[in-house]
Each structure stands twice: as structure tokens, then as C-alpha cells.
Amino acid sequence: MGASVTVAGTVAVVVGGTSGLGRGIARGFAEDGAHAVVPTSRTESAVADTADEIRERGAESLERTCDVTDRASVEALCDAVVDKFGRVDVLVNSAGAIARSTIEEVTEAEWDHVTSVQFDGVYRTMQVFADAMDEGAIVNVSSISGRVANPEQIAYSAAKGGVDSLTRAAATELGPDIRVNAIRPGFFVTPQTADEYDEESRRVQIIEERSPLGRMGTPEELVGAAIYLASDAASYTTGEILTVDGGFCDATF
Numbered sequence: 001m002g003a004s005v006t007v008a009g010t011v012a013v014v015v016g017g018t019s020g021l022g023r024g025i026a027r028g029f030a031e032d033g034a035h036a037v038v039p040t041s042r043t044e045s046a047v048a049d050t051a052d053e054i055r056e057r058g059a060e061s062l063e064r065t066c067d068v069t070d071r072a073s074v075e076a077l078c079d080a081v082v083d084k085f086g087r088v089d090v091l092v093n094s095a096g097a098i099a100r101s102t103i104e105e106v107t108e109a110e111w112d113h114v115t116s117v118q119f120d121g122v123y124r125t126m127q128v129f130a131d132a133m134d135e136g137a138i139v140n141v142s143s144i145s146g147r148v149a150n151p152e153q154i155a156y157s158a159a160k161g162g163v164d165s166l167t168r169a170a171a172t173e174l175g176p177d178i179r180v181n182a183i184r185p186g187f188f189v190t191p192q193t194a195d196e197y198d199e200e201s202r203r204v205q206i207i208e209e210r211s212p213l214g215r216m217g218t219p220e221e222l223v224g225a226a227i228y229l230a231s232d233a234a235s236y237t238t239g240e241i242l243t244v245d246g247g248f249c250d251a252t253f
């Protein structure tokens with residue numbers, strides 16, 4: 001045990017690691033000296049591109065697609081990582097799906113799509129990987145939508161509230177060997193949000209006016225929180241949801 005804020009030497013799997021926040025975390029882990037970083041999603045070309053970025057940053061990688069809605073696919077990923085690297089130290093869950101619908105509009109298909117990726121997927125990867133991890137850390141990417149109401153995102157908000165609860169419950173069950181925490185991002189520019197958060201939109205103006213830091217975040221600005229929660233520096237932290245939102249949620253003006 002030490003107090004170093006680093007993932008140096010670890011084997012890390014970043015689910016949803018080929019785009020946006022997950023890709024930023026995967027690159028950041030490699031730059032921090034991780035032994036291996038495995039960025040995964042459903043698309044072969046995206047996995048190959050991000051694995052190349054990992055290797056360019058000095059870490060080993062593995063090109064393997066995974067669909068978190070499919071248990072066999074998650075199990076195959078986990079087996080492949082353990083076969084190649086002998087262990088998994090860190091699991092990051094950053095797969096994304098969104099539907100912009102109210103409670104009155106949301107369809108069964110939208111509800112199932114969002115919750116199957118954002119909620120069931122987190123349960124599934126945690127269960128499969130925890131079984132393969134002797135010790136280590138899990139970091140789930142939740143959202144401020146799980147804490148404060150975000151209109152027209154009913155399935156998303158419900159799923160993220162579920163991720164917070166899942167994180168706390170899993171922490172009580174997987175300790176002391178595995179710590180389980182989550183990051184609660186505010187508003188970040190990524191492919192998932194690019195259409196909604198163009199610079200002219202009223203929504204962006206509100207975020208900028210209401211955030212003490214006066215702007216949206218970049219994926220690189222989530223890396224420090226992910227490294228901290230995955231590292232020995234957080235050795236006494238589990239079941240925690242760490243907000244990284246530029247102060248948006250707690251701003252009172």
C-alpha cells in the first residue's frame with residue numbers, strides 16, 4: 001500500500017474506451033505509465049485506432065471488441081485480457097447511450113437501449129471482471145443526471161441513479177479486495193454530446209453562466225479523478241461518487 005496517485009504498472013480495461021471520456025481516460029492511463037490499457041467498444045476500427053494511441057504512449061494493449069449488452073462478449077473480453085496479461089487490476093465503465101425523451105415520450109425501445117448499456121452493462125461487466133480480479137479497483141462513469149434532474153433524459157437519468165446505487169452496493173460486497181467508486185461528470189464535449197452542445201445553444205450558455213468555472217469540461221479533465229480512484233492513493237475510498245462538474249451542481253447563484 002502506498003499513497004501514490006498513479007496507475008503505473010497496472011493492467012486496465014476501459015469499456016467504452018474508444019471515444020469521448022473513456023478514450024481520454026485510456027490515453028491518460030497509458031501516459032501515466034500503465035503496463036497495459038485495453039480500450040474496448042463494439043467497433044473494430046475504433047478499438048484498433050485507440051489501441052494504437054495506447055501503444056504510442058508506451059503501454060501495451062489488446063484489440064478486442066465488446067458489447068456490454070451481451071454477456072458472452074463481456075466474458076470473452078475478460079478471458080482475453082487475463083490470457084494476455086495474467087490479471088486485471090482496474091476496470092473503468094464508460095460505455096454510453098442516450099435518448100432525449102420525456103417520461104411521456106420515451107418508447108420501450110429507447111428505454112431498453114439506454115438502460116441495457118448504461119445500467120445493465122455496468123452490472124454485467126462488474127460481475128464478470130470482479131470474478132477475475134484478485135484485487136483492484138472499479139471506476140464507473142456515472143453522471144450528474146443521476147443526482148439532479150435533467151429534462152428530456154428520463155431513461156438516462158434513471159440509469160445513472162442506478163449506477164450510483166450499484167456502485168455503493170457493489171462496494172459493500174466486493175471489499176476489502178476490490179474498491180468500487182464512480183465519477184459523476186457534469187458537461188463535457190464528446191461525440192455523445194456534440195450535437196446538443198454546439199456553442200450557440202442556450203443550454204451551453206446556461207452551463208457557462210451557472211458553472212463557477214464558466215465552461216464545459218474536456219475529456220482530459222476527467223483523467224485525474226479516474227487515476228486517483230484507481231490508484232493506491234484512494235486505498236481507503238470505496239462506494240464514493242466523485243463529482244467532476246466545474247461546480248455546476250452546487251452553484252447557488
Ligand SMILES: NC(=O)c1ccc[n+]([C@@H]2O[C@H](COP(=O)([O-])OP(=O)(O)OC[C@H]3O[C@@H](n4cnc5c(N)ncnc54)[C@H](O)[C@@H]3O)[C@@H](O)[C@H]2O)c1
Pocket residue numbers: 015016017018019020021022040041042043066067068069093094095096097117118141142143144184185186187188189190191192193
Ligand atoms: N459527455 C458528457 O458530458 C457526459 C457527462 C456525464 C456522463 N457521461 C457518461 O460518460 C460515459 C461516456 O460518454 P461519452 O460522452 O464519452 O460518450 P461517447 O459516445 O463519446 O462514448 C461512448 C463509448 O461507449 C461505447 N459503447 C456504446 N454502446 C456500447 C456497448 N453496447 N458496448 C460497449 N461499448 C459501447 C461507444 O462505442 C463509445 O466508445 C457515458 O456513460 C456517459 O453517459 C458523459
